[in-house]
Amino acid sequence: MSSPGGSDPTRHAATARAASAADSRVVIVRPWTDAHGGGCCSGDTRDPVALDRRAGTPVSHHPAAHRVGECYQLLRHELPGTDVQIASPGNSAYLLPHVYRHLRPAVGRLRALWAAVQGTRAGAVLVDGRQVALLPDTEPHAVLAAVTAALRRPPTAG
Amino acid sequence: MPAAVVAAVVGVLYFLGYRYYSRYLADRVYGLDPAFVTPAHRFRDGIDFVPTNKHVVFGHHFTSVAGAAPIVGPAIAVFWGWGPALAWIVLGTIFAAGVHDFGSMVVSVRHNAKNIGTIASEVISKRARTLFLLIIFFLLTLVNAVFAVVIGNLFMANPGAVIPIFVEIPLAIAIGQYIYRTRSPALVPSLVGVLLLYLLIPVGQAFPLDITPLAEGLGFDQPRNLWVIIMFAYAFIASRLPVWLLLQPRDYINSHQLFIALGVIALGLLVGWNTIVAPMVNDVPAGSPSIFPFLFITIACGAISGFHSLVSSGTTAKQIDKETDTRHVGYLGAVGEGSLATGAVLATTAGVVATQADWEALYPDFSTASGGAVGNFVNGVAAFANNFGVPVDLAVIFAAVVVISFAATTMDTGVRLQRYVVQEISELVGWRAGARNLTLAGAIAVIIPLVMALLPGGGDAGYTFGVLWQLFGTTNQLTAGLALTVVAVWVFKRGRNPLAVAVPLVFLLAMTSWALIVNLRNFVAEGQWVLAPLDAVIFVLAMWLIVEAALALKGLSGRGADGTRGPGQDAPGTTTEAGEDVVTRRE
Numbered sequence: 001m002s003s004p005g006g007s008d009p010t011r012h013a014a015t016a017r018a019a020s021a022a023d024s025r026v027v028i029v030r031p032w033t034d035a036h037g038g039g040c041c042s043g044d045t046r047d048p049v050a051l052d053r054r055a056g057t058p059v060s061h062h063p064a065a066h067r068v069g070e071c072y073q074l075l076r077h078e079l080p081g082t083d084v085q086i087a088s089p090g091n092s093a094y095l096l097p098h099v100y101r102h103l104r105p106a107v108g109r110l111r112a113l114w115a116a117v118q119g120t121r122a123g124a125v126l127v128d129g130r131q132v133a134l135l136p137d138t139e140p141h142a143v144l145a146a147v148t149a150a151l152r153r154p155p156t157a158g
Numbered sequence: 159m160p161a162a163v164v165a166a167v168v169g170v171l172y173f174l175g176y177r178y179y180s181r182y183l184a185d186r187v188y189g190l191d192p193a194f195v196t197p198a199h200r201f202r203d204g205i206d207f208v209p210t211n212k213h214v215v216f217g218h219h220f221t222s223v224a225g226a227a228p229i230v231g232p233a234i235a236v237f238w239g240w241g242p243a244l245a246w247i248v249l250g251t252i253f254a255a256g257v258h259d260f261g262s263m264v265v266s267v268r269h270n271a272k273n274i275g276t277i278a279s280e281v282i283s284k285r286a287r288t289l290f291l292l293i294i295f296f297l298l299t300l301v302n303a304v305f306a307v308v309i310g311n312l313f314m315a316n317p318g319a320v321i322p323i324f325v326e327i328p329l330a331i332a333i334g335q336y337i338y339r340t341r342s343p344a345l346v347p348s349l350v351g352v353l354l355l356y357l358l359i360p361v362g363q364a365f366p367l368d369i370t371p372l373a374e375g376l377g378f379d380q381p382r383n384l385w386v387i388i389m390f391a392y393a394f395i396a397s398r399l400p401v402w403l404l405l406q407p408r409d410y411i412n413s414h415q416l417f418i419a420l421g422v423i424a425l426g427l428l429v430g431w432n433t434i435v436a437p438m439v440n441d442v443p444a445g446s447p448s449i450f451p452f453l454f455i456t457i458a459c460g461a462i463s464g465f466h467s468l469v470s471s472g473t474t475a476k477q478i479d480k481e482t483d484t485r486h487v488g489y490l491g492a493v494g495e496g497s498l499a500t501g502a503v504l505a506t507t508a509g510v511v512a513t514q515a516d517w518e519a520l521y522p523d524f525s526t527a528s529g530g531a532v533g534n535f536v537n538g539v540a541a542f543a544n545n546f547g548v549p550v551d552l553a554v555i556f557a558a559v560v561v562i563s564f565a566a567t568t569m570d571t572g573v574r575l576q577r578y579v580v581q582e583i584s585e586l587v588g589w590r591a592g593a594r595n596l597t598l599a600g601a602i603a604v605i606i607p608l609v610m611a612l613l614p615g616g617g618d619a620g621y622t623f624g625v626l627w628q629l630f631g632t633t634n635q636l637t638a639g640l641a642l643t644v645v646a647v648w649v650f651k652r653g654r655n656p657l658a659v660a661v662p663l664v665f666l667l668a669m670t671s672w673a674l675i676v677n678l679r680n681f682v683a684e685g686q687w688v689l690a691p692l693d694a695v696i697f698v699l700a701m702w703l704i705v706e707a708a709l710a711l712k713g714l715s716g717r718g719a720d721g722t723r724g725p726g727q728d729a730p731g732t733t734t735e736a737g738e739d740v741v742t743r744r745e
Contacts, residue, residue: 028204035400076204085214088217090410123341
């Protein structure tokens with residue numbers, strides 16, 4: 001397995017773009033501790049005003065975020081044709097319809113709705129709306145194996 | 159005129175603005191290139207730089223920019239009549255805020271997703287970074303001061319909101335801990351939090367906490383000032399906690415409240431079919447601030463807000479998948495903020511009272527209008543909620559809780575950010591204690607806005623608030639002016655017509671400077687020896703910005719722009735004439 005860091009960004013950009021024509025099949029929900037600022041004036045404006053990336057400064061990240069980064073890089077490298085998204089657990093405006101839309105044909109409205117609520121779990125790795133791993137507990141290669149297995153199923157299989 | 163009809167017309171105008179004007183900006187002004195490899199792809203790390211679906215980014219961006227500020231400004235500005243206020247909101251959103259939010263995002267994407275302050279130092283001059291930090295320092299000072307006063311006023315007017323708001327703090331911490339410890343899905347606990355918060359409203363109503371006797375016993379001339387001090391003490395402590403512990407769960411609760419409030423306004427308008435009772439153009443009393451220039455600094459957020467350039471060029475730019483997505487995220491984000499401001503205008507002109515005479519009693523002069531503006535919005539939203547059966551008393555506390563929650567979250571974030579700015583300025587001037595000691599930096603971040611918020615202001619609290627709000631609007635517009643200057647220079651360097659950016663830039667700088675001069679003259683005449691120097695300093699910053707912008711544009715016209723080079727013709731891997739760091743093409 002080659003290093004994700006050595007990947008060609010243009011290759012992935014093109015494949016990701018092609019994949020995003022359809023809805024994303026893989027979504028990683030950010031860990032709860034990888035938090036941002038509040039809304040309105042001053043909302044999430046850490047980068048423009050904070051000291052540059054020294055350890056312990058506001059723009060440095062919790063270790064859990066780095067695990068997400070490792071998994072993301074690995075998935076993008078090993079599954080170049082698969083669009084992988086990262087969303088905040090608070091972004092329910094995206095997560096709820098995403099999970100519901102994927103699962104409703106296979107499991108029905110009520111179970112899809114319940115699964116959609118479950119989809120807002122911080123650290124969840126979702127494939128077609130189903131949680132297949134939980135970060136940061138799961139090792140990146142185990143996440144890759146789980147995602148690869150889940151992707152082999154048709155998108156709406158029950 | 160029925161408010162629902164006005165809302166529908168505004169909605170159509172926003173749609174047209176997005177459909178056609180943002181398309182013009184994308185194609186003719188910014189020259190977006192769908193093949194451009196964005197920083198999210200080039201620096202992809204899965205942490206900050208993540209190519210992200212535009213709908214995901216929009217959710218992040220909109221909740222980062224929306225809040226209490228687009229409510230307060232319009233609620234004051236209807237003093238001049240709903241027509242001018244709404245016209246500035248709609249025209250500002252379409253021709254200024256959209257250009258600004260969208261443009262600063264595009265420029266950031268073309269500069270490795272750097273923030274607007276850093277890009278300013280590269281595109282305009284090295285001095286621009288210092289100018290940027292100083293403007294942000296004053297902006298955050300005034301944000302924290304005005305929101306402390308907003309909260310103080312609302313607590314005084316709605317003592318029933320005190321218990322829900324203060325219980326919300328441990329409630330949010332408990333929810334955050336629950337989500338973190340149990341790995342529970344985040345949605346259910348946060349919705350339970352909203353429910354518990356609203357269940358506390360009748361409790362707050364039954365046990366209102368009016369601190370007037372205590373404040374008077376402590377010798378406060380203005381009882382509200384005791385709340386101001388309590389809120390700053392809270393913000394100082396809260397800003398030292400990890401973001402995920404209190405700020406994130408409370409902001410999550412707020413995001414639900416934002417959609418609930420927008421839903422209440424929309425549903426209330428449709429069910430109640432309220433008519434706008436305020437005059438379209440108000441015949442304001444002699445001695446009031448004039449529409450020109452004060453309307454345009456009273457409504458900043460909601461028409462154009464410099465803060466958005468910080469979000470656009472911060473985390474949002476790092477997540478842009480395709481350059482063309484910036485149109486959806488940046489321009490629509492501005493439209494969302496404008497919609498909230500429109501709701502504020504309708505709540506304070508159609509919802510709050512039933513007749514023009516009653517409305518004129520709420521807005522008899524600028525001082526009263528400023529002091530009561532947020533309360534009027536609260537009562538207006540409560541009236542909309544009452545249209546579909548919610549008892550008025552409970553609805554008033556509900557609306558107050560929504561606004562105070564937004565304002566308190568903004569204060570928490572604002573004090574935290576101000577501490578970073580104090581640290582960075584200390585670093586620049588070589589003051590080690592200020593740069594390294596978080597308690598000291600935090601104390602500075604709290605004490606300066608606290609002094610502002612406690613200003614006696616000619617013996618009239620509403621006057622002070624109105625003036626502070628205008629100074630906040632001025633610095634917010636200066637931030638927008640700085641971002642628009644960067645965008646204009648960048649557009650000009652690319653050989654494209656910068657008029658769409660230059661017109662709002664010149665308009666903003668003219669209104670801002672004009673307002674600062676008028677205010678300075680008034681402050682000196684009235685012996686306001688705290689506000690006058692503050693106004694003078696902000697005026698100097700404005701002049702500095704105008705000189706920097708003029709020098710940057712003059713330098714460009716001397717060299718001449720390359721009008722023949724399109725965005726797809728820059729050599730890969732080079733620094734371009736437009737100052738872009740790396741240009742690599744897809745495919």
